[in-house]
Amino acid sequence: MSAATGGEELHVVLGAGAVGSRLAAELVARGRRVRVVSRSSRPALPAGVELVHADASDPGGVAAAARGAAVVHQVLNPAYHRWAQDFPPLQAGAVHAARSAGARLVSLENVYLYGRPGGRTLTEDSPHRPAARKGRVRQAMAEELERLRRDGELDVVQVRASDFYGPGAGRQSVIGDRVLGPVARGRTASVLGDPDEPHSYAFVPDVARALAVLGTTPGTAGVWHAPHDPRPFTTREVLDLAAQAAGHERARLRTTPTWALRSLGLVSPTVREVAEMEYEFAEPFLVSGERLAAEHGLRATPYEQGVAQALADLSARTAQRRRTGAPRAAHPQATPGS
Secondary structure, three states: OOOOOOOOOEEEEEOOOHHHHHHHHHHHHOOOEEEEEEOOOOOOOOOOOEEEEOOOOOHHHHHHHOOOOOEEEEOOOOOHHHHHHHHHHHHHHHHHHHHHHOOEEEEEEEOHHHOOOOOOOEOOOOOOOOOOHHHHHHHHHHHHHHHHHHOOOOOEEEEEEOEEEOOOOHHHOOOOHHHHHHHHOOOEEEEEOOOOOEEOEEEHHHHHHHHHHHHHOOOOOEEEEOOOOOOOOEHHHHHHHHHHHOOOOOOEEEEEOHHHHHHHHOOOHHHHHHHHOHHHHOOOEOEOOHHHHHHHOOOOOOHHHHHHHHHHHHHHHHHHHHHHOOOOOOOOOOOOOO
């Protein structure tokens, strides 16, 4: 089966976080009708987007919310320490919703299932060798979607991205508010792993654009990597751009030791899960988005522009909080990827 391509087609977005909200805007800009399904009572969404409250892990509820869809986009992300319990039911709900509607399923994934790169740049053809529990969860979920596509049971597009940064990522990004804020003020920021190892980051608007393009283009079933800046920037080099944009010479960084993460993990389940993924920041971790660039012309926003937009987003939100006296939004500990 394949998705419709007309402007009247309905796209249902499961999830209203940083990527989901941006994806809704991308789809509206392309003339599609958009319905967002979220458990949140007041997600920030573009004008003209329909909002339905439902729990994606409830098959009946999410199928009803997705009725009439040509494309269902799964951009959900449960609490980091509850992946094993919560993520498979969320995907099962998304699959059921797409099947019930006779729709294409576009699933946002990350690169945990590949495990340690071992000096190789990760591509869509890289073997699945997860090095952590969450990687094994991702592997099982991704391979289930691959089986459904291979067996002709569902038209599935899988889009994989490395760690997010940029507008909307906030404190859920490993180089988000918790790091950008101190860097912009010329203070020392704590980072995960070795900041001098090359590491690919995915810009939130680029990820949303990739989902929108692949979801509205027939014949794109399969696995794709989102755009990633092809230059092998280190975390320090990316954050130096932020420091320089804020008028400082270099970013001042310190590494959180593994032992400290593990100690904190004894009392914080989220930090315990973060510590498990530190291997991604202990060696070169590069992700290629060249297939998407070659076949659909989607290239990554250069880090220089992406970091500037991330800083502008942080500044705007900080100013808004000061004007309104609103408390800082509660976010979980920064987590790698999605």
